[in-house]
Amino acid sequence: MANGLYLKLKALLPDGLRDALSTVNQHFFARTTLQRKHGDWFEVDWRKKFQAMPPEEWIRAYDEVWKHHTNNCVDETDADMIISVLERSLQTENSSATVLEVGCGFGSLAIAMARAGFQTTCVDVSNEALRRAEARANNESVTITWKQGFAEALPMADKSVDFITCCHTLEHVKDLAAATAELKRVARKKLVVLVPRQKYRLYADNYHTQFFSHPDDLIRAFGLERYECTEINYLGRESEFQGEALLYVGYL
Ligand SMILES: C[S@@+](CC[C@H](N)C(=O)[O-])C[C@H]1O[C@@H](n2cnc3c(N)ncnc32)[C@H](O)[C@@H]1O
Structure with a gap:
């Protein structure tokens, strides 16, 4: 609550003063x-190491x-929006669509997509995240396939899923070019990518390694001819993330 108010007040400052x-x-x-x-557990020098x-x-x-x-x-608003983006592609098809969620974390989006009828596979680098997400999915009687792996080397065959979603994860990868190449290698139809819109900071509350301060940063990273890139403002939403984000939909 206090943090939300602080962020709202900060957002009112002119850009130059905020930067200073x-x-x-x-x-x-x-x-x-x-x-x-x-x-002790937090590696405050992540961006140096x-x-x-x-x-x-x-x-x-x-x-x-x-x-x-x-x-x-x-959050739920994102999940609804992403599912509707995927469903738009299905309007002319009957088959059960497959989706790979890269960097699934605690599994909220994956569970929502599985509930919406997508055959869902999740990859995350963290076994702990996968363990907790799987327990949650089991509790909710939702079937998902779980795989440990890196976005830069997805444990999946070429063109083996219809869609890939990758939300609040691309800013965490070590090698952005390798990760975007892998997403394009594995998906057949569409990529849905959400990243925070941020400038580089050496010290922050997170392990971000890639910074997208303008939509062009993301558009260039994928280099696809057909795409949409829109901006989303999370301030005031009931989400852990408070800030601006970029939603990229790339067509393969
Ligand atoms: C901020 S969390 C986002 C989780 C979830 N997608 C969400 O939107 O809440 C970033 C996730 O990326 C995972 N991750 C970090 N580096 C990764 C990499 N190179 N490849 C795949 N996953 C990675 C982390 O374990 C974490 O679950």
């Missing part, structure tokens, strides 16, 4: 504040994240 305050905070306070807030991080360490780091986190960034 952020620079001061980054320089003098952010590192210590984050370390104090999260404690991630390039050299071996896969096992990456997996361990995200397992720790999921031991300390429960929420998904994707």
